Structure formats: structure tokens, C-alpha cells
Amino acid sequence: MFDTIWALPALPLLGVLLNLLTGRRSGNLAGLIASSSVGLAFIISLKLFYDLLQLPAAQRLIEKNLYTWIAAGTLRVEIGMQLDPLSVIMILVVTGISFLIHLYAIGYMHGDPGYNRFFIYLNLFVFAMLILVTANNFLMMFIGWEGVGLCSYLLIGFWFEDPVNATAGRKAFIVNRIGDFGFLLALFLLFVTFGSLDFTDVFNQASVRFSPGDGVITAIALLLFVGAAGKSAQIPLYIWLPDAMAGPTPVSALIHAATMVTAGVYMVARAHLLYTLAPLALTIVACVGLATALLSATIGLTQFDIKRVLAYSTVSQLGYMFLGLGVGAFGAAIFHLMTHAFFKALLFLGAGSVMHAMSNQTDMRLMGGLKNKMPITYGTMVIGTLAITGFPGFSGFFSKDEILWQSYAGWNGRPLFWLLGALAAGLTAFYMFRLIFMTFHGKLRLQSEAVHAIHESPKIITIPLVMLAILSVVGGYVGVPALLGGSHRIEQFLHPVFQQSEQLSHGLKTGKPSLHAHSTEWLLMLTVFLITLISLYLAYQFYIKKTDLPDRLVKKISSLYTLVYNKYLIDEAYEAAIVRPLLKTSESFLWRIVDNRLIDGLVNTVGAGIAACGRALAVLQTGSVQHYALWFVLGAVVLLGAWLF
Numbered sequence: 001m002f003d004t005i006w007a008l009p010a011l012p013l014l015g016v017l018l019n020l021l022t023g024r025r026s027g028n029l030a031g032l033i034a035s036s037s038v039g040l041a042f043i044i045s046l047k048l049f050y051d052l053l054q055l056p057a058a059q060r061l062i063e064k065n066l067y068t069w070i071a072a073g074t075l076r077v078e079i080g081m082q083l084d085p086l087s088v089i090m091i092l093v094v095t096g097i098s099f100l101i102h103l104y105a106i107g108y109m110h111g112d113p114g115y116n117r118f119f120i121y122l123n124l125f126v127f128a129m130l131i132l133v134t135a136n137n138f139l140m141m142f143i144g145w146e147g148v149g150l151c152s153y154l155l156i157g158f159w160f161e162d163p164v165n166a167t168a169g170r171k172a173f174i175v176n177r178i179g180d181f182g183f184l185l186a187l188f189l190l191f192v193t194f195g196s197l198d199f200t201d202v203f204n205q206a207s208v209r210f211s212p213g214d215g216v217i218t219a220i221a222l223l224l225f226v227g228a229a230g231k232s233a234q235i236p237l238y239i240w241l242p243d244a245m246a247g248p249t250p251v252s253a254l255i256h257a258a259t260m261v262t263a264g265v266y267m268v269a270r271a272h273l274l275y276t277l278a279p280l281a282l283t284i285v286a287c288v289g290l291a292t293a294l295l296s297a298t299i300g301l302t303q304f305d306i307k308r309v310l311a312y313s314t315v316s317q318l319g320y321m322f323l324g325l326g327v328g329a330f331g332a333a334i335f336h337l338m339t340h341a342f343f344k345a346l347l348f349l350g351a352g353s354v355m356h357a358m359s360n361q362t363d364m365r366l367m368g369g370l371k372n373k374m375p376i377t378y379g380t381m382v383i384g385t386l387a388i389t390g391f392p393g394f395s396g397f398f399s400k401d402e403i404l405w406q407s408y409a410g411w412n413g414r415p416l417f418w419l420l421g422a423l424a425a426g427l428t429a430f431y432m433f434r435l436i437f438m439t440f441h442g443k444l445r446l447q448s449e450a451v452h453a454i455h456e457s458p459k460i461i462t463i464p465l466v467m468l469a470i471l472s473v474v475g476g477y478v479g480v481p482a483l484l485g486g487s488h489r490i491e492q493f494l495h496p497v498f499q500q501s502e503q504l505s506h507g508l509k510t511g512k513p514s515l516h517a518h519s520t521e522w523l524l525m526l527t528v529f530l531i532t533l534i535s536l537y538l539a540y541q542f543y544i545k546k547t548d549l550p551d552r553l554v555k556k557i558s559s560l561y562t563l564v565y566n567k568y569l570i571d572e573a574y575e576a577a578i579v580r581p582l583l584k585t586s587e588s589f590l591w592r593i594v595d596n597r598l599i600d601g602l603v604n605t606v607g608a609g610i611a612a613c614g615r616a617l618a619v620l621q622t623g624s625v626q627h628y629a630l631w632f633v634l635g636a637v638v639l640l641g642a643w644l645f
Contacts, residue, residue, distance in 0.1 A: 005134065006081065007040075009041075011044070012037050015033050015038070015123040016120050019116055019119055032106070039099045042095035045088070046092070048088060049092060062083040063136050064080060066078070066080060067079040075191065077137060078198075080140065081134045081135070086270065086334065087133050089338060089494070093337070096258075097257055100468060101258070103460065108249060122254070125148065125155060125259060125260075127147070128146075128151055129144065129263070131147060136198065136200075139197045142183060142187060145231070148260050148263060149180065152169075152260050156243075156246060157246070159246075168246035171243055175230060176237075178226075178237060179230015185223045186223035186224045189216070211277070212278070213279060214277060214278070217274055221282075224271055228265070228322075229288065230264070232265055232321075234289065234292045234322060238315050241311055244311070250349075250352070253345045253348035253349050254345075256310070256314040256344050256345075257340070257341045257342075257344040265325065265334075265337050268285065276504050276505055277504070283326060285322050286325075286327055289321070290420050291319070292316070292318065292322070293319030296315035296316040296319065298427065302565040306351045306354065306355075306363075307348070313431070317344070320336060321403075323407055324336060328410050328411050328412045328501070329410050331491035332402040338399070339399040339472075340388075342468055343383075343395060346380060346387075350384060353461050353465065357454050357455060368439070368444050369443050370439060374457070376456055377457060380462075380468070385432045389425070389429040389433070390428075394473055396472075397476060398481070401525055403421070404418055404425070404528060426535045427535070428535075429531070430535040441544055442544065442547070479491065
């Protein structure tokens, strides 16, 4: 029944190999090969999901060990795959969204000189992500983790001839290596503590050997979170993600929606038991998530690049997911990961459609009036905006509301978490409707001869938009809460995965029973909805009715606005405090002294000594047979004498 699980990563890898073999000769066929391989992987994902549903809930854990990779002492690492409700949701999201992005990329990248190379990288990205989410041990997860990081570098810097793109790719690679170092230290500590890196072994031992608050488990959880903060762009390692917009739009959509940035959320959710045993680490996760959500949302208010606004919205939504993880609502976090994949892929691809029509223009100040020229793009992006703002009836409403409710009433929740989360929701609504109004409403502000040529994108671009728009509407109905007459099916489906943590958290629960009254939940839900409506009204007033208001407000708070617009000067602070000192140290000490004088000096000294010995021995090379015969006889006499005496 589950023997085909190996085909999930194998199919995108096959697409890579076929496009490598055909090379540029394949032409437009490269896109078809790459898309077909991911599409077939999605079909297999659906079959695996169906087969998993046929099993009783308690038996929905399938492990397939394909090969013993490492067997050294007590360390045994299998190249193995795991299928359970958590991994099957991830593979459905990864393959499904990636397939639509691949289709979109066929039209978007048409005519690019690196067309074949682009789809090779894209398939390789999906392959690495599938290795990550289907691994049955931490080391295999780390292999997929590193593969995703490498592919992100290749894709972000795809147009490497442009120094901006090359720098963005390099920045993403370096920042992620910092997070990966934390993950690597966690692996060492896991093996020292448990003698294994297998998920089942580690979690079974942890549940028996350790009690909540243990220092070793807390250290492991925090180190794993360092890795998650790098991949999923959390403070202080979020700075790479906005710059990742330098890559092609399909890359932005893939990274932000379905692959790389969700890896950290998935990893923390997979290690849920360790985090439940480390309440301090969970609280840190929640606080960092909240801080990231608020910080990035305020920056999003001031940006004018359409892709950069969406990038900061991704960072903010990832903060929401970590808030959910931090309050112990692992199922709610994964639910929001899923819905976010739908509407964020939609928004990025919609932005790409706008750029396609406007000759790659990204400045919203030069847009406006596009709703009549691009009705499909406009309609689908409005749907995506309603979903991300948590408007009732759309997918983001159900997942975001569940996180906010759990941040208030969950076992590790606090009213302050809910308050700050609701504030972030209001900021999100404002800057997202600001994007819609500036891009599609009013008059077109671009002064160009090409204005009359602006038209709707071709079907190869709009069809994925429509499909994602449908998912952005209906995708949330798998998680309708009991308050609204639902049964929260997705959390029920995920229950076997998080069961151990849920049982353990009952003894850690700090919330009061009264907090769980439906009346309280209704009140909080309506409050957040009211905040969203106020944000929508303010955005309408600022960017439709009274368009002079933003400039007037900026003049009144010019210092604060400049600070936020410049991203709180965090990049500059990193440059001054870390990058420049390291470069100066590297140049003045590591290069000039350590490299040139010590290492090169040692090598040169050894080389000079050997050369001197060679010159000394060369004196003996006279070319006279008589001399050689004499030395031979003398040597024989010496050896004979040594033997006799």
C-alpha cells in the first residue's frame, strides 16, 4: 500500500536528471518535464493520503527503511522515510503548490536564457524539501535541510550577472548557515543524550527519562529553534528573506509559500514532545514569533516594492505560526502553514502577473488603475488579501483565529500574546489593503508609451492564480472550530502525531477553565474582526478617498517613518557590528598574519629547507661512474661493519 513512498522524492530528481541529459536542446520541453515530475509526485501524495485515511488513527505511522547509511558503534542511521498525518499534509502542500508554481513558471520564464537551468534548480529544490519532510530521523532531515539551503542560494541568485541578485543569494546562504550551525549542535547533543537520531527512539526515550523543564532538553530545543529561526526567518535571522525577492517571482512564491520558510515550522512541530518538555523554550518561541510578526508588519506598512511588502508579510505570518507553536497549539500552527501556502503563493504569483504586464515594474507608486486591465489578476489577489487578513469565510480566518484563540486560552497561552497577535492582525489588514488599493485602484501613475499595451496575463499564468484562489477560499473549511459548528477535522487528523504532547500538557496547563467558554471565544473573534474592518477603512481613507493623507502623516512623524522605512537600520547595524569588523579582522589578521605569515610562511620554510637539502645532495651527483662505485663500496663496508660489530 505504501511501497511507492520512495517515488515522492525520486520523481523530482528524475526531472533533474532528464533536464541535465537533454541540456539546452530540450528548449521549452524542460518546463514540461519538470512540471510533469512534480505533478506525478502530487498524484502519489494524494494516493498516500487516501491510503493513510483507510487506517485506524492509532496506526497512521508508516516507516520505510531503504538503506543502512551509517553503522558505527552505537550510531545507526537509516536512509528511511516516514509517513504520518503531519508529513502527509506537508507533502501535499509541497507537491501541490510546487506543481502550480512550475506551471506558472513555464509562462513566466519563457524566453529566459537560463530556462533549462531554472527548472533543474526548481526540481532539485522540491526534491530536497521532500527529503526533509519525509525523513524518519534527524540526520536525514538535516540532509534535506542543507539541500533546501543550497537550492535557495542557486535560485535567489539565479540572475547572478546582476550584483544585487548575487548578493541576495549569498546573504541567504550565509545567514542560513548560522542557523544550521545551531541545528548541527542540536544533533550532536541529541546523539550524546539518546544514543540515536531516530525520531521514534528519541521521543520514546524523552517521554520516559525526562521531566518538564530539564536543562538538557531545553538546550536541545533552543538549539533546534536557532536552526528554525534561520530557515523560517525569525528574529534575529530574518534579514535574508526580504532580499530574496531578487530572484524570479516563481522562486519567491516557492520559497515563501510551500518550501524553505515552512521547514523551520515543520521541524519544531516534528520535535513537539521535546518542546513540551521544555516550557521555557516554548515561551521563547512564542515571544520571538510575536516580536517577528509585529516588527515585520510595521516595516510592511512603509514599503513600496510590491514583492517586498509580500516578503515582510511572509515574515509576519511565520511569526504567527511560531506563536502557535510556542503556546503549544502545534496543530493550529500546521493548519496556518497550510492555508498560508495557498494565499501566499497566490499573492506572489499575482504580483508576478502584475510585473509581467508592467515590464517588471515593482514600485506600487507607479501602478494604479489596473483592475479593469487585469480583472483576473485583480480578483484573485483580492481573494488572497481577504484570506491573509483573516476575513470571515476565507481560509486564513479559520487558521489565524485558532492561533489567536490558543494564544489566549492554550496551556502556554497568555492574554498579552492574544493582544499583540490581534495588533499584528490589524497591521496586516492595513498594509495588504494598501497594496491592493495602490496597485489596482485609482489612476495609472506610470508615464510610459507601454501603458496602452498593459493587458491580462496569458492563461498559463492566470489558471494557477484561479486554482490558488479557490484553495484560498475553501482550504480553511477543514479546520472549522466547534464554535462555528465544525469539528476541526485537521486537528483531529493530526491528533495521533501530537497525542503525547497533548497528554503531557494537561499537567502543565495554566489557563483557567472559564477562559474556554464559547462566549469568550466569540468576543475575541469579533474583536479581531472589528480590528480588521477598522484597518480596511483606514486603508480606504488613506489610499482611495484622501490620497494626500499619507504624505501629511509622514511629514508629522518623519523621523519615525524614516526609521521604519529603513527597516529600523537593522541591516546597517549588522553591517557595522558584525560584517565590517569580521572583514577587517579577516584582512588585517587572518589574511596578512595567519595566512600569509604563519601558514604560507611555514609552507615556504619547509619548501626552502627541502630545496636546500636537494642542493646539498646535488653535490654528490658528479656524473662520474668511478665516484658512484666508490660510494657504493664505502656504503657496503659501513653496513658490513655495522653487522659484524
